[in-house]
Amino acid sequence: MFDKSRWRDYLLHLFGAAVIVILARDINLIARLPQDVNQGAIFKIIFFHVPMAVTAMTAAAVAFVASVLFLITRDFRYDALAVAVTEVGLAFLAGNLITGSIWGHIIWGQWWAWDARLTSALVCWILYASYLMLRRAVEEPTQRATFAAVWSIFSFIDVPIVIFSIKWWRTQHPQPVFWGGGSFPHDWLVVFLWNMLAMVLLAIVMTTVRVRQENAQRELDSLRRTAHAM
Amino acid sequence: MHLQSIPILLAQMTTPDDIVREAARLQRNYEFLSLGLTVAWVLLVVYLLFMVSRWRKLKREIASLKVMLEDRQK
Numbered sequence: 001m002f003d004k005s006r007w008r009d010y011l012l013h014l015f016g017a018a019v020i021v022i023l024a025r026d027i028n029l030i031a032r033l034p035q036d037v038n039q040g041a042i043f044k045i046i047f048f049h050v051p052m053a054v055t056a057m058t059a060a061a062v063a064f065v066a067s068v069l070f071l072i073t074r075d076f077r078y079d080a081l082a083v084a085v086t087e088v089g090l091a092f093l094a095g096n097l098i099t100g101s102i103w104g105h106i107i108w109g110q111w112w113a114w115d116a117r118l119t120s121a122l123v124c125w126i127l128y129a130s131y132l133m134l135r136r137a138v139e140e141p142t143q144r145a146t147f148a149a150v151w152s153i154f155s156f157i158d159v160p161i162v163i164f165s166i167k168w169w170r171t172q173h174p175q176p177v178f179w180g181g182g183s184f185p186h187d188w189l190v191v192f193l194w195n196m197l198a199m200v201l202l203a204i205v206m207t208t209v210r211v212r213q214e215n216a217q218r219e220l221d222s223l224r225r226t227a228h229a230m
Numbered sequence: 231m232h233l234q235s236i237p238i239l240l241a242q243m244t245t246p247d248d249i250v251r252e253a254a255r256l257q258r259n260y261e262f263l264s265l266g267l268t269v270a271w272v273l274l275v276v277y278l279l280f281m282v283s284r285w286r287k288l289k290r291e292i293a294s295l296k297v298m299l300e301d302r303q304k
Binding site for chain 1: 255256258259260262263265266267269270273274277278281284285288289291292295296298299302
């Protein structure tokens, strides 16, 4: 008989295994690729820095959609998805900020610059971190989910600013390789896209696990209420 | 972007000082690249471990509450 949850588990493990295989293969391939003449080996940080940013921004978009759907339907599954994907996106955005900072230390000679891209990305991280803090501060589940959804929608305003800041303002952050007139050699592009796939798969696995935790937390809250009422 | 392998880069240097400077630059680049990748991965692994520990704690609490509720119903 077709067991839905068992198949979900299989799929989750399959995705996790695929992530490990792809990343192990990619690290080996990245080490063998030639260097950029101007920047040297540090340029290879782009293989992690950009996929982490793309994953984080996608997570923010999913959180936005889930929050809107929660406010329309009041279905707590959307609230669980919103909190799960926000937390995972925050981890990826932190990785993106740190790898960018390390690149900046070598190329710019400083760890941080208060330009539009970096500042808006940091503001984005703070906004989504405050989303998680807000959830901890409100106890009543419906109120917590509603406030959090509104805050998530508000926070999403910063996402287009992060993405387009390098187009709208003159920034110290370089123009993007793909829509800024630059290009990747074919072998670099292939590894880059595989790494991007691995990051997205990793985010999917993490979000699924986190959604399950959120459902378990709801079950726990319900059991606590029952125990309290008895 | 322009790509070149390390031996070609070093062959373009004209003086021994240039070679030493370029080798030091390459070394520093590799060190910071390793640092960047390590930090990114440690961050994700720590987050994964945090998730696993939270999951175990939740399961334990649910199981103990269920046992407690069953006992009370008896």
